[in-house]
Amino acid sequence: MARIEYHYTKKLSMKWIIGGLICAFLLIFSSIFLFFYPFASTDKKTYFRGEHPIVFHGEQLGNALLEGNTWFVPLSFLKENIDNTIMYDEKSNSVILTTSDKVVQMPTNSLTYFVNQKEVNLQLSPIITKEGKTYVALEPILSFYPIQYKKMPETGAIWIQQDGEKFMKGVLTEKDMNQEKLRLRTEPSFRSPYVAEMANNEAVTIEGEKDDFYLIRKANGISGYVKKEYVQTKETVTIEITRQSQTFSMPEINGPVKLTWEAVYSKNPDASKIPDMAGVNVVSPTWFSLAAGDGSVKNLASLNYSNWAHGKGYQVWGVFSNSFDPMLTHEAMKDFETRQAIIRQLLHFSQMYQLQGVNFDIENVNQEDGPLVTQFMREAAPYLHEAGLIVSMDITFAAGSNNNWSSFYEREKLAKIADYLVVMAYDEHTGASSGAGSVASLPWVERNLDTLLKEVPNEKLILGVPLYARLWKEQTNTDGTTEVTAQALSMDKVKAWIAEKGIQPRYDEESGQNYAEYASAEENALYKIWIEDELSLKKRADLASNYQLAGVGTWSRVFGDITAWTALNLHADNAVTQK
Numbered sequence: 001m002a003r004i005e006y007h008y009t010k011k012l013s014m015k016w017i018i019g020g021l022i023c024a025f026l027l028i029f030s031s032i033f034l035f036f037y038p039f040a041s042t043d044k045k046t047y048f049r050g051e052h053p054i055v056f057h058g059e060q061l062g063n064a065l066l067e068g069n070t071w072f073v074p075l076s077f078l079k080e081n082i083d084n085t086i087m088y089d090e091k092s093n094s095v096i097l098t099t100s101d102k103v104v105q106m107p108t109n110s111l112t113y114f115v116n117q118k119e120v121n122l123q124l125s126p127i128i129t130k131e132g133k134t135y136v137a138l139e140p141i142l143s144f145y146p147i148q149y150k151k152m153p154e155t156g157a158i159w160i161q162q163d164g165e166k167f168m169k170g171v172l173t174e175k176d177m178n179q180e181k182l183r184l185r186t187e188p189s190f191r192s193p194y195v196a197e198m199a200n201n202e203a204v205t206i207e208g209e210k211d212d213f214y215l216i217r218k219a220n221g222i223s224g225y226v227k228k229e230y231v232q233t234k235e236t237v238t239i240e241i242t243r244q245s246q247t248f249s250m251p252e253i254n255g256p257v258k259l260t261w262e263a264v265y266s267k268n269p270d271a272s273k274i275p276d277m278a279g280v281n282v283v284s285p286t287w288f289s290l291a292a293g294d295g296s297v298k299n300l301a302s303l304n305y306s307n308w309a310h311g312k313g314y315q316v317w318g319v320f321s322n323s324f325d326p327m328l329t330h331e332a333m334k335d336f337e338t339r340q341a342i343i344r345q346l347l348h349f350s351q352m353y354q355l356q357g358v359n360f361d362i363e364n365v366n367q368e369d370g371p372l373v374t375q376f377m378r379e380a381a382p383y384l385h386e387a388g389l390i391v392s393m394d395i396t397f398a399a400g401s402n403n404n405w406s407s408f409y410e411r412e413k414l415a416k417i418a419d420y421l422v423v424m425a426y427d428e429h430t431g432a433s434s435g436a437g438s439v440a441s442l443p444w445v446e447r448n449l450d451t452l453l454k455e456v457p458n459e460k461l462i463l464g465v466p467l468y469a470r471l472w473k474e475q476t477n478t479d480g481t482t483e484v485t486a487q488a489l490s491m492d493k494v495k496a497w498i499a500e501k502g503i504q505p506r507y508d509e510e511s512g513q514n515y516a517e518y519a520s521a522e523e524n525a526l527y528k529i530w531i532e533d534e535l536s537l538k539k540r541a542d543l544a545s546n547y548q549l550a551g552v553g554t555w556s557r558v559f560g561d562i563t564a565w566t567a568l569n570l571h572a573d574n575a576v577t578q579k
Helices: 014-036 075-081 303-311 326-333 336-352 367-386 411-417 442-452 491-501 534-546 562-567
Strands: 053-056 059-063 065-067 070-074 087-089 094-098 103-107 112-115 118-121 127-130 133-137 147-151 158-162 166-172 194-196 203-210 213-217 223-227 231-238 257-262 282-285 288-290 297-299 315-321 357-361 390-395 420-424 461-466 468-476 482-490 506-508 513-520 525-531 551-555
Touching: 053 075, 059 070, 059 075, 065 127, 070 075, 075 133, 094 367, 103 367, 194 223, 203 231, 282 357, 288 326, 288 336, 297 336, 303 315, 315 336, 315 390, 326 336, 326 367, 336 367, 357 367, 367 390, 367 411, 390 411, 411 420, 442 461, 442 534, 461 534, 468 491, 482 491, 491 525, 513 534, 534 551, 534 562
Parallel strands: 053 158, 257 282, 257 551, 282 315, 288 315, 315 357, 357 390, 390 420, 420 461, 461 551
Antiparallel strands: 053 059, 065 070, 070 133, 087 094, 094 103, 103 112, 112 118, 127 133, 147 158, 166 203, 166 231, 203 213, 213 223, 288 297, 468 482, 468 525, 506 513, 513 525
16 A cells, blocks of 8 residues: 655745845845946056156157257157148258248257358257157247247156147145045046046146046146046136247238239340330239259349339339249259258349349149248248248149149148239130130139139239130141141230231120131131130129239230230229238
8 A cells, every 4th residue: 555645845934035035136236336336446557658758738749858958859749739841951951940030940960050041059959869860959949939838847747838728727625535536547437547646735737628527737747537526626827928020011012913924035125115004013024043953043134124113113023933844843942952042042133133022933843842842932931021022922723633733832831921822814725635715714713713712812812814815726637637726816916816807706605705716718727716805804803803802913914905904903992901
C-alpha cells in the first residue's frame, strides 16, 4: 500500500514583500544617483606646454623666447595672428613689415633696423633664429601694431592683448569653502580634470561663459571653468591702444577725378598742339617702365610736358608699368632690395618732373606672383605718400582663373593700399577669339562694376573709359571660311570712316551704343563697328555718377575729340569724399 505524505509551504508576510521592494528601489535609486551626481574629478592636467607660453585670445599659441630682458615671439605667430602681410625676405635675410605710413626692414642678427630707410639702433638684434625658427623682438614692433603684452607671474607666460579686446573682472566668493569646486576645470563640468587651484577672494579675469560656468583666467595666465555662483563679477575692461600714424598732405582734386592717359611710346607730344580738354583735371603720361630684373626703370618723362600741364591746371600722375612682361616682373619684385630700387627711382623722378601722383599700370603677371605685386604696392605707398604723392593703380574686371591679365590682382587688398583703383573697363571683345563686338558694351560694364564694388569701395574707384572703337572685318574666303580681323580707330577716324561710306548708324539696344555696318561686295566682307561717341560716353559718365565713383579715366587722350571731354565732364556734386 502506498504511503502518502503532505508538505505545507509557509506564506511570506506582506512586510517582507514591501521591505524587498524598498530595498530594490533604494538600490536602483543609489545607482542612478551615483551615475548622475557630479562628483568632482581629482585628475589634474598641465595647462601650459613648454617654456614661456604665449596667451592670445584665450589660447596658448606657441612659445616665446626670453633673451636677457627682451621677449621674442615667433614670426609665424605674428603672421598668423597680428599681421598676415609681415614677411621674411630671403635675399636680405630680413623681416619686412609695413603699415599705412611705414616700411620696416629688420635684418637678422643685426643691431640696426630701418624705418622708411632711416636707421634705428638697438642693444640686441630685433630678429634672431633658433632651431630653424625666426623670432621677432616684441618691444620694437609695439609702435607699429595696436598690441601690448603682460608678463604673467609664476608661469613665465606672456599675455598679448589687442586694441578693442573686452573682458570682465571678477573675484572668487566665499560662498563655498569646498576646494574641489573652486578648482579650474578644463571643461564646464566638475567631472572634467582641473588645471589649477583657486582661493577665496582671488581676483580673476572672466573671458567667456558656457552653461552655468564662467571661463576665467588667473593672474598667472592659467585658464579654466568655474561655476558662476562662485564668481562675483566686477567692471568690464576694454583694451585701448593708440598708435600714432603720420598724416600726409597730398594734392587736392577739385571735384571728381577726370583723368586721361597720355600714351608716350618713344617721345612726348608737342604740348602746344594739344587742344583744350574741358573738365579734365589729371593727365597721366606713360613715362616710366620696368627695364630689367635688377629694378632699373626706363624714363621717357618730360619737364616741359609737366610745365604745360600745370599751366593748364592739370595734375600730373606719371605712369609706371611693368612692361607687361611676366618674367621680368617676377625677377624684379621677388626681392625686397629690387622693389626698393624701383621705389627710390620713382621718388627721384617724381621730384625731377614735379609729379602730383604715380599711376601703376601692372599687367600680364603670372597668377602666383600676384602677392608680390601687392607687396610692392604695400611698400611703395608709404614712401610716395610721405613725398606728398597720390597713389593710383590700374586693374581689370575679374575674368576667371589663370588669366595673366586679370587673376593676379588682389583687388580687395589693393583697395586698402592705393588712394584710387582705376578699372580698365574695356576690351570686352578684342580679336578673332572673342568674335566681333563692342569694346565695352554698357550692360557688360555695369554687370562687372556691380561685382567689383563688392571688393572695392566706390569712393576709391575710377571708371576707365575707352575713347576708341574697333572696326571689325568679317571676310568670306573662297573656301567658304570667314576670317575675322579688327583695328582700333580714334573717335575722329570713326566719324571719317562713316562719312566715307555714307552710312547712317543706328542704335543697338543690346550694347547700349550706336552701331554701323557696311557690306563690301568687292572684298566679299562685312564691316561692323560699335561706336564710342557722345551717346556712349555720356552713358559711361552717368554710370560713374549713379554709382558715386571717384571719377573717370580715359584711354587715351589722342583717341578722343572735343566732344569726348564735354560728354565726360562730371560735375563737382558727383564727387565722393574719401573716408
